[in-house]
Amino acid sequence: MIAPEALDRLVDALRDRGFRVLGPVVSNGAVVYDELESANELPVVWTDRQDGGTYRLERRDDEARFGYAVGPHSWKRFLFPPRITLWRARRNGGAPEVEEEPLDETPLAFLGVRSCELHAIEIQDRVFLGGSHVDRDYAARREGAFLVAVNCFEPAGTCFCTSMGTGPKVESGYDLALTELLDGEHRFLAEAGSKRGVEVLAELPSRPAVAGDLAAAAASIESAEAKMGRTMEEAWDLRDLLARNLEHPRWDDVAQRCLTCGNCTLVCPTCFCSAVEDETDLSGEEASRHRVWDSCFSIDYSYIHGGSIRPSGRSRYRQWMTHKLGTWHDQFGSSGCVGCGRCIAWCPVGIDITEEIAAIRATEGSEHGKN
Numbered sequence: 027m028i029a030p031e032a033l034d035r036l037v038d039a040l041r042d043r044g045f046r047v048l049g050p051v052v053s054n055g056a057v058v059y060d061e062l063e064s065a066n067e068l069p070v071v072w073t074d075r076q077d078g079g080t081y082r083l084e085r086r087d088d089e090a091r092f093g094y095a096v097g098p099h100s101w102k103r104f105l106f107p108p109r110i111t112l113w114r115a116r117r118n119g120g121a122p123e124v125e126e127e128p129l130d131e132t133p134l135a136f137l138g139v140r141s142c143e144l145h146a147i148e149i150q151d152r153v154f155l156g157g158s159h160v161d162r163d164y165a166a167r168r169e170g171a172f173l174v175a176v177n178c179f180e181p182a183g184t185c186f187c188t189s190m191g192t193g194p195k196v197e198s199g200y201d202l203a204l205t206e207l208l209d210g211e212h213r214f215l216a217e218a219g220s221k222r223g224v225e226v227l228a229e230l231p232s233r234p235a236v237a238g239d240l241a242a243a244a245a246s247i248e249s250a251e252a253k254m255g256r257t258m259e260e261a262w263d264l265r266d267l268l269a270r271n272l273e274h275p276r277w278d279d280v281a282q283r284c285l286t287c288g289n290c291t292l293v294c295p296t297c298f299c300s301a302v303e304d305e306t307d308l309s310g311e312e313a314s315r316h317r318v319w320d321s322c323f324s325i326d327y328s329y330i331h332g333g334s335i336r337p338s339g340r341s342r343y344r345q346w347m348t349h350k351l352g353t354w355h356d357q358f359g360s361s362g363c364v365g366c367g368r369c370i371a372w373c374p375v376g377i378d379i380t381e382e383i384a385a386i387r388a389t390e391g392s393e394h395g396k397n
Contacts, residue, residue: 203217
């Protein structure tokens with residue numbers, strides 16, 4: 027067991043090892059992920075209230091460090107940044123010289139990773155590292171990353187990780203796991219999940235956990251499971267459900283509400299669509315190529331010679347959801363959704379992926395749901 031004050035020593039221990047420590051901070055009315063110099067920067071006394079199209083921070087009546095769910099940021103923004111330079115070129119007489127952009131190999135340490143986010147990182151590992159073509163930039167950022175996970179005890183109204191089998195308890199993929207306990211004595215149950223985790227934990231002031239600590243930790247996680255704001259019923263058969271209903275009228279219904287803004291893909295911790303942008307200077311002597319986040323909600327994303335394959339909002343929303351919950355299984359062997367609920371909270375019109383699935387399931391085979 028460690029006291030809340032030991033978190034500052036944890037940050038120091040990671041920084042002493044050369045890690046760039048990243049964790050939750052409060053900025054612009056939200057909990058976001060940014061660089062930490064001290065555990066004092068954590069969102070002490072803050073919690074979040076989330077629903078469809080709604081996010082706000084509220085003060086807690088205790089000093090919890092991790093008493094919130096998830097904000098608009100995911101760890102994707104550090105492993106798969108919104109914009110990176112791929113190469114630069116310049117003229118050298120008649121022949122151009124092309125230089126690949128140097129990799130940023132600063133080791134990263136993530137503090138405050140929830141179970142759903144651990145699953146999201148595992149999914150992106152399969153996307154960027156699991157195939158025959160490894161993404162060099164992602165591989166460099168992911169290599170040696172130190173993950174400090176936190177068991178969730180305060181899920182949001184938009185969370186549904188329990189029904190997706192991705193939380194709230196962290197199971198694997200971490201170096202250290204923390205369970206924050208607030209029942210009288212404010213403390214953390216700390217568990218090591220790797221050799222590196224054992225070494226760092228040995229540097230923190232601690233005491234052995236007793237039966238009461240373990241029982242309190244288990245109760246905290248059980249309470250979180252019972253407080254999920256949403257559920258994705260029968261998640262295991264969504265692939266077949268969606269494949270049977272590609273012409274369901276619900277797609278027209280959601281298209282009338284969807285702005286095709288792409289917010290859901292930007293906040294999603296697993297979406298990985300990107301585009302390439304080229305830049306040249308006014309003299310024509312130098313050029314560079316950049317990879318930037320893109321979205322299947324963009325009409326240009328599916329553009330080929332002759333036009334866009336998915337010109338309507340209906341077709342683009344259907345592509346996103348059937349890929350996320352259906353054909354992702356064919357590509358990567360799992361769902362592309364981890365139940366974090368970000369796409370619900372940060373949709374400007376509050377479209378709810380769990381509600382859309384429920385509507386298709388409820389009307390499948392009925393007059394309203396006929397293809």
